Amino acid sequence: xxxxxxxxxxxxxxxxxxxxxxxxxxxxxxxxxxxxxxxxxxxxxxxxxxxxxxxxxxxxxxxxxxxxxxxxxxxxxxxxxxxxxxxxxxxxxxxxxxxxxxxxxxxxxxxxxxxxxxxxxxxxxxxxxxxxxxxxxxxxxxxxxxxxxxxxxxxxxxxxxxxxxxxxxxx
Numbered sequence: 682x683x684x685x686x687x688x689x690x691x692x693x694x695x696x697x698x699x700x701x702x703x704x705x706x707x708x709x710x711x712x713x714x715x716x717x718x719x720x721x722x723x724x725x726x727x728x729x730x731x732x733x734x735x736x737x738x739x740x741x742x743x744x745x746x747x748x749x750x751x752x753x754x755x756x757x758x759x760x761x762x763x764x765x766x767x768x769x770x771x772x773x774x775x776x777x778x779x780x781x782x783x784x785x786x787x788x789x790x791x792x793x794x795x796x797x798x799x800x801x802x803x804x805x806x807x808x809x810x811x812x813x814x815x816x817x818x819x820x821x822x823x824x825x826x827x828x829x830x831x832x833x834x835x836x837x838x839x840x841x842x843x844x845x846x847x848x849x850x851x852x
Contacts, residue, residue: 719746
C-alpha cells in the first residue's frame with residue numbers, strides 16, 4: 682500500500698491519538714495537524730519487512746511526535762514565534778500568513794491527487810508503445826496529423842488505452 686493510501690486510511694487513528702494530548706496555547710486543530718504530520722512521516726518511512734503492523738508503528742510515531750511537541754511547548758522556548766502574527770504584503774494588501782495557508786482538507790486532497798497521478802503515470806508506462814505514443818501525443822496537444830497515423834487508428838489506440846487506464850485506476 683502506498684504512503685498516501687496508508688495516510689488516508691489511518692487518519693482516524695491519528696485524530697484519536699491527538700484527542701488524548703493537550704498543550705498550552707494550542708487549539709485542538711493544531712494538535713490534530715501535528716498528529717497528521719507525524720502520520721505522514723510514519724507512512725513515508727514504514728517498512729512492512731520489519732514485521733510490525735502499520736497501525737502499531739503509526740501509533741508509536743504519532744504518540745512520540747506529540748509527546749515531543751508537548752515537551753517543547755511547555756518549555757516556552759518557541760513562545761515568541763508562536764505568539765507573533767506573521768504578515769505579508771500581496772498586491773498592496775497586508776494579510777496574515779495563517780489566513781493564506783491551505784486548509785487541512787486541501788492538503789490531503791493534494792496528497793491524494795499526487796498519488797493518483799503517480800499511479801496513472803506508472804500505468805501509462807506499461808501501455809503498449811503505440812497506445813503510449815497516442816496518449817502522450819494527445820496529452821501534449823499534438824494533432825492527429827502530427828501523430829502520423831490515420832484518425833481511425835489513433836482513435837482505436839486511444840480507446841484501448843483509456844479502457845486499460847480506467848481499469849488500472851479502479852483496481
